[in-house]
Amino acid sequence: MSVSPPLRRSPMALGLTLLAWLAAVLFLLLPLASLGTEALRKGLGGVLRALADDDALAAIRLSALVVAVCVPVNTVCGLFAAYALTKYDFPFRGLLLVLIELPLSVSPVVAGLVWVLLFGAHGWFGPWLAAHNIAVVFALPGILLATLFVTFPFVARTVMPVMESQGRAPEEAATMLGAGFGSVFLRVTLPEIRWALLSGVLLCAARALGEFGAVSVVSGHIPGQTETVPLHIETLYNGYDTVGAFSLAAVLALCSGAMVASRTLMDWLRGRRSVAR
Amino acid sequence: MGVDLRNISCLFGRTPAVRDISLRVSNGEFLALVGPSGAGKTTLLRIIAGLEPNYTGQLSIGARDVTRVPARERNIGFVFQNYALFRHMTVAENVAFGLRVRPRKRRPARAAIAARVSELLELVQVGPLAQRYPTQLSGGQRQRVALARALATEPELLLLDEPFGALDPLVRKEIRTWLRRLHERLGLTSILVTHDQSEALEVADRIAVLRDGSLEQVDTPDALEDRPSSLFVHQFLGETVGFDASAGTDGAILSLNGPWNGTPARFPEPATAPGPGPGRRHLSLRPWEIGLEPTDAQGAARVTGMGRAGPFLRYAVRAPDGSHAVEVLRPSSLPPLPEDGGCALDLRLARVFAQPGADDTGA
Amino acid sequence: MSHSVPQAPGLRRLPFGVPAVIPGRTLSFGLTLFWVTALVVLPLTALATKPFGRGFKVMLHALGDARALHALALSFGCALGAASLCTLLGLLLAWVLERVRPPGWRLLDALVDIPFALPTAVAGITLTSLYAPTGWIGAPLDRLGIKVAFTPLGITLALVFVGLPFVVRTVLPVLRELPRELEEAAETLGARPGQIARRVLLPALAPALATGFGLAFARGVGEYGSVIFIAGNRPMVSEIAPLLIVIRLQEFNYAGASAIGLVMLLAAALCLLAITALRRRLPASLGVRLGGAA
Numbered sequence: 001m002s003v004s005p006p007l008r009r010s011p012m013a014l015g016l017t018l019l020a021w022l023a024a025v026l027f028l029l030l031p032l033a034s035l036g037t038e039a040l041r042k043g044l045g046g047v048l049r050a051l052a053d054d055d056a057l058a059a060i061r062l063s064a065l066v067v068a069v070c071v072p073v074n075t076v077c078g079l080f081a082a083y084a085l086t087k088y089d090f091p092f093r094g095l096l097l098v099l100i101e102l103p104l105s106v107s108p109v110v111a112g113l114v115w116v117l118l119f120g121a122h123g124w125f126g127p128w129l130a131a132h133n134i135a136v137v138f139a140l141p142g143i144l145l146a147t148l149f150v151t152f153p154f155v156a157r158t159v160m161p162v163m164e165s166q167g168r169a170p171e172e173a174a175t176m177l178g179a180g181f182g183s184v185f186l187r188v189t190l191p192e193i194r195w196a197l198l199s200g201v202l203l204c205a206a207r208a209l210g211e212f213g214a215v216s217v218v219s220g221h222i223p224g225q226t227e228t229v230p231l232h233i234e235t236l237y238n239g240y241d242t243v244g245a246f247s248l249a250a251v252l253a254l255c256s257g258a259m260v261a262s263r264t265l266m267d268w269l270r271g272r273r274s275v276a277r
Numbered sequence: 278m279g280v281d282l283r284n285i286s287c288l289f290g291r292t293p294a295v296r297d298i299s300l301r302v303s304n305g306e307f308l309a310l311v312g313p314s315g316a317g318k319t320t321l322l323r324i325i326a327g328l329e330p331n332y333t334g335q336l337s338i339g340a341r342d343v344t345r346v347p348a349r350e351r352n353i354g355f356v357f358q359n360y361a362l363f364r365h366m367t368v369a370e371n372v373a374f375g376l377r378v379r380p381r382k383r384r385p386a387r388a389a390i391a392a393r394v395s396e397l398l399e400l401v402q403v404g405p406l407a408q409r410y411p412t413q414l415s416g417g418q419r420q421r422v423a424l425a426r427a428l429a430t431e432p433e434l435l436l437l438d439e440p441f442g443a444l445d446p447l448v449r450k451e452i453r454t455w456l457r458r459l460h461e462r463l464g465l466t467s468i469l470v471t472h473d474q475s476e477a478l479e480v481a482d483r484i485a486v487l488r489d490g491s492l493e494q495v496d497t498p499d500a501l502e503d504r505p506s507s508l509f510v511h512q513f514l515g516e517t518v519g520f521d522a523s524a525g526t527d528g529a530i531l532s533l534n535g536p537w538n539g540t541p542a543r544f545p546e547p548a549t550a551p552g553p554g555p556g557r558r559h560l561s562l563r564p565w566e567i568g569l570e571p572t573d574a575q576g577a578a579r580v581t582g583m584g585r586a587g588p589f590l591r592y593a594v595r596a597p598d599g600s601h602a603v604e605v606l607r608p609s610s611l612p613p614l615p616e617d618g619g620c621a622l623d624l625r626l627a628r629v630f631a632q633p634g635a636d637d638t639g640a
Numbered sequence: 641m642s643h644s645v646p647q648a649p650g651l652r653r654l655p656f657g658v659p660a661v662i663p664g665r666t667l668s669f670g671l672t673l674f675w676v677t678a679l680v681v682l683p684l685t686a687l688a689t690k691p692f693g694r695g696f697k698v699m700l701h702a703l704g705d706a707r708a709l710h711a712l713a714l715s716f717g718c719a720l721g722a723a724s725l726c727t728l729l730g731l732l733l734a735w736v737l738e739r740v741r742p743p744g745w746r747l748l749d750a751l752v753d754i755p756f757a758l759p760t761a762v763a764g765i766t767l768t769s770l771y772a773p774t775g776w777i778g779a780p781l782d783r784l785g786i787k788v789a790f791t792p793l794g795i796t797l798a799l800v801f802v803g804l805p806f807v808v809r810t811v812l813p814v815l816r817e818l819p820r821e822l823e824e825a826a827e828t829l830g831a832r833p834g835q836i837a838r839r840v841l842l843p844a845l846a847p848a849l850a851t852g853f854g855l856a857f858a859r860g861v862g863e864y865g866s867v868i869f870i871a872g873n874r875p876m877v878s879e880i881a882p883l884l885i886v887i888r889l890q891e892f893n894y895a896g897a898s899a900i901g902l903v904m905l906l907a908a909a910l911c912l913l914a915i916t917a918l919r920r921r922l923p924a925s926l927g928v929r930l931g932g933a934a
Contacts, residue, residue, distance in 0.1 A: 012833075013740050016732060016735070016736060016740070017736050017740050017742045019732060020732050020733050020736040020737075020742075020748070021742070021748065023729050023732065023733065024733065024748055024751045024752070026777070027729070027800065027801055027804065028751045028752065028754045028755070028801075028804070029751055029754075030770060030776060030777065031754070031758070031763065031766045031767055031770055031801065032754055032758075032766075034766055034769055034770045034775070034776060035758075035762065035766045038766070038769055076671075077671060077672070077675035080667070080668040080671045080672055080675075081668075081671075081672040081675060081676070083664065083668045084665070084668035084669050084671075084672045085672070087662050087664075087665075087668075088660055088662070088665050088668075088669075090669075096672070096676065097916075098909075098912060098913070098916065099676050099680050099681065100676065100680070101912055101916070102680060102684070102908065102909065102912060103679075103680060104912075105858040105859070105862070105908040105909075105911050105912045105915075106862060106904070106905055106908045107861065107862025107863070107864065107881075107882050107885075107901075107904050107908065108760075108862065108864050108865070108882070109862070109864050109882035109883075109885050109886060109901070109904075110687065110862065110882075110885070110901045110904050110905055110908075113687065113885055113889065113897060113898065113901045114683030114684060114686055114687045114901075115683060116889060116894075117683070117686040117687055117690050117894065117898060118682065118683055118686045120894075122892070122894050123686070124686055145679075148679055149679055149680070149683065152679055152680065168662060169357050169359065169361035170361055170363060171662040172328055172348075172355075172357070172361065172661060172662060173355070173357055173361040173362075173363075173426075174363075174374065174378070175328075175348050175349045175661060175662055175663065176326060176327075176328070176348055176349070176353060176354075176355040176427075177349075177374055177375035177378065177426070177427075177429070177430060178349045178350075178352075178375055178378060178379060178430060179349065179374070179375075179378040179663075180349065180378070180663055181663035181664035181667065183378040184662065184663060184664065185664060187374070187378070188363055191363075191365040191366075192363070192364065192365060194365075206757070209759065210758075210759025210760065210761070210762070211759070211760075212759065212760045212761040212764075212864065212865035213760065213864035213865050213882065216864075216865075216886070217885075217886060217889065230759055230760070230761040230762070230865070231761075233761050233762065233765065234761055237765050237869070242769075245765055246765065246766075246769075249759075249761070249762040249765060249766070250762075252759050252762055253757065253758050253759065253762050256757055256758070256759055257754075257757035257758070259757075260753055260756050260757040261750075261753075261757065264750070264753060327661065328661050329661070330660070330661055347661075347663075348661055349663070
């Protein structure tokens, strides 16, 4: 590949640009277009009918519940972890960082598997849970745990670089002025990172909403009970209900797409503002 | 409020950043901590503030032993190097912060806080900027706001970490004199860290010179200039010209060593020498303290160059064998010396130090 | 500057119990440790010990199984191919987006984020319908005799889809930081386009490209949702390792499942370490964006 400045306005640049557009249309735009087309195959009515289905509604409710639980937990814990990791010195800091990042690169299936190994019938705590009649795997707690695992690093990871770049001076200044932990955290640290935090929360929510692999392993795949929206899409698709599957898929894509887009828009606006200063 | 440091030491990892420093700052005093970078001056300031808890020794502020008192309870005003203003708060909110975060019992009423804030902003002359955000201020204005914020909680001790470092030279000079006046007006005790000795000489009552984490000398600017305890102090405070010399049994300087050996010169009184007895000495002077007298004597120094330097004439003076040259400043009101003429050196104003590295100095 | 440092009297390290300057250490630490232990350390320990539960031999046996070996080879091979293709395409897109800025580049820029926005299952069924013998792309290719869906080729294409944004989003900011003057200076010195690309651009972008490659590869090895629909899942042909884990679990073969899982975990950890090391060579400002990408 020869890419260089004299090329910028040369015929070769035109060729490379066309190639880039071709790749983008072929690999990125066509799937999106196909998603819309498949969903609308029976018109908007078909989409609405698919969404009004009892199992679909149950799946939407379950997904909402998963988001409502996982996002706050990982936001609060992620914030505190970022605070601890950037504001204090301590041994094994690097190890903790790797542990926090690990769920990002681990296969989602592994993320589900670990909970089966812990709480499944043959897992470490399986017999005890069975004796006390508590269902974790193939039930709601398992779904929550699996989603918590895969969405674990998002908030901590987005917030940490910002906290790092601000250093400890704001917190130290607040301390010198007599502020306690509550005041330092709520009035100084949090406002300084609010945009990064929002960005991390959106990412976390988008992933919690769309997670498939991890949840698939620990869910019992019982329609109407332990199926989140992505799992229900699979069930519908495998049952040859293409319109139903693609309708739900389109809605899901719209939701998480909106989250990702608003995040990009936010970055973009913030980027422009900081340049304007 | 006076500050009393006793045997303060601090380790960074295994390297000592501050080594066994004892220092007393009296009430109302303006002390400057100076030293080259890495000398431990900022660390010492942060220890006093409570921002560096890993230290040994004893620290009192006023009559109170604060060795183990956390930073937030020491009631110290601290101005950070880059001001550390809260970027999401307006100027007024920044200044009010210290009062707003007080426990409810000690928190002033809303109106009282507002009154105090505007009073402080007037004091630091940024009243009209109250609703601006820190990013909208100039460096000098940020500096003033940072100071107002530090003063809001009515501290008795004010610590300033390189407060002029980020300002351009013109503003720097203005803020400097203004800060000195403010210090006097409020009757504060202030400690300032700077790497710029001229800043310290201008602002401070006393200056503490640090080197490699140890205290080299603490004294008034005049005393430091006239009686530096070490060559390091003399060199740190300004430009110097140095000569190696030998002393006789009574401690009087007899002759110059090295390339200057044999050059006719006048030497300081023996009383200024560091201890009696023969040995090698080092003479250190400011470039304008060296007198030059025209002479035709054997082995005289040679004037090899000349140029203007403000109210001075700058002479390059070369040793007889030509191997070594020093720069001497001479008031231009004196009759100029002929180029390439011989001259004798008048070194009577020299500070005399034991020669670094010489066996018989015991240093 | 090497002079001996005399030990000052009374110098000692204070115990860890010294209160921190910034308040909240105990609380933030306690919560962090609990969170990390409960959600990461404990589960991963279970995974790391399970395969050895019935001895080392059982574990080796589970891995030595031809089907497991094939699945692992397929996952790693497809991820490798996809990550390479992603790197090429990603470099092209990043360069065009940053240096050419063709009309509509903002749309192009937005398109790059589509794979981030599509949940994996949605991507999976969409790509399948696209590349199936009846699909928009699959049908023409089928006439040419190229089968995409239900073959390793389909798996690779799905992985390119999910991996592409990682490369673009890693390379783009670095390219933006790289002054155009650098290329122009090389040009004034008489370098040909190819030379500029090889000697100026690529070395400067190498850490970013490698990071992007690593991210795309790590994601590809473990990818499940966007692959299983298009893969067809025929054992020994198009059965990926994550799917085999699911199958072993359904067979209640925990040792087999966790043996494969452990291999994937180790691969992920290695990728992460490599990426972390590489990231130190990237501009710090990148952290925020990568946080989103990952």
